[in-house]
Amino acid sequence: QAPLxxxxxxxxxxxxxxxxxxxxxxxxxxKYYAWSWFRQAPGxxxxxxxxxxxxxxxxxxxxxxxxxxxxxxxAAKNMVLLQMNTLKPEDTAHYFCAAAYNLRSEAVPSxxxxxxxxxxxxxxxxxx
Numbered sequence: 001q002a003p004l005x006x007x008x009x010x011x012x013x014x015x016x017x018x019x020x021x022x023x024x025x026x027x028x029x030x031k032y033y034a035w036s037w038f039r040q041a042p043g044x045x046x047x048x049x050x051x052x053x054x055x056x057x058x059x060x061x062x063x064x065x066x067x068x069x070x071x072x073x074x075a076a077k078n079m080v081l082l083q084m085n086t087l088k089p090e091d092t093a094h095y096f097c098a099a100a101y102n103l104r105s106e107a108v109p110s111x112x113x114x115x116x117x118x119x120x121x122x123x124x125x126x127x128x
Contacts, residue, residue, distance in 0.1 A: 004097045004099065009094075012125070013127050017086070020081065022079065022080040022081075023078060026078065032054065032101060033103075033117075034053050035051065035100075036109070040094050040096070041092060047062065048112070049064075050065050052080070053103075059108070069083060069084050087124075091126050092125050095122055
């Protein structure tokens with residue numbers, strides 16, 4: 001069983017909304033991890049988009065995502081959601097879910113090297 005499995009990516013027009021889902025394998029104790037979404041466009045480095053702390057009390061967004069995206073978790077379903085509104089062509093990328101372990105309860109790292117589990121990603125393409 002893959003540790004993280006993302007879904008929800010699609011080809012949409014600018015201004016549309018998408019909701020990405022990430023389901024964690026049952027072997028992962030959900031409450032021990034901070035959860036984040038990253039994205040990577042061709043030729044670019046992987047960049048932090050949004051994250052939520054282990055406690056669920058702290059959320060962090062990149063400048064490009066703030067005000068348009070929200071992140072939420074459903075611990076009962078071992079699921080992390082990324083709601084993306086008012087999508088722009090520059091949001092086009094492969095989106096990855098990731099989990100970081102052994103953190104302070106309110107920590108949300110933006111450094112991908114601090115994340116232990118990764119999914120295979122889901123493609124989001126926004127046409128103009």
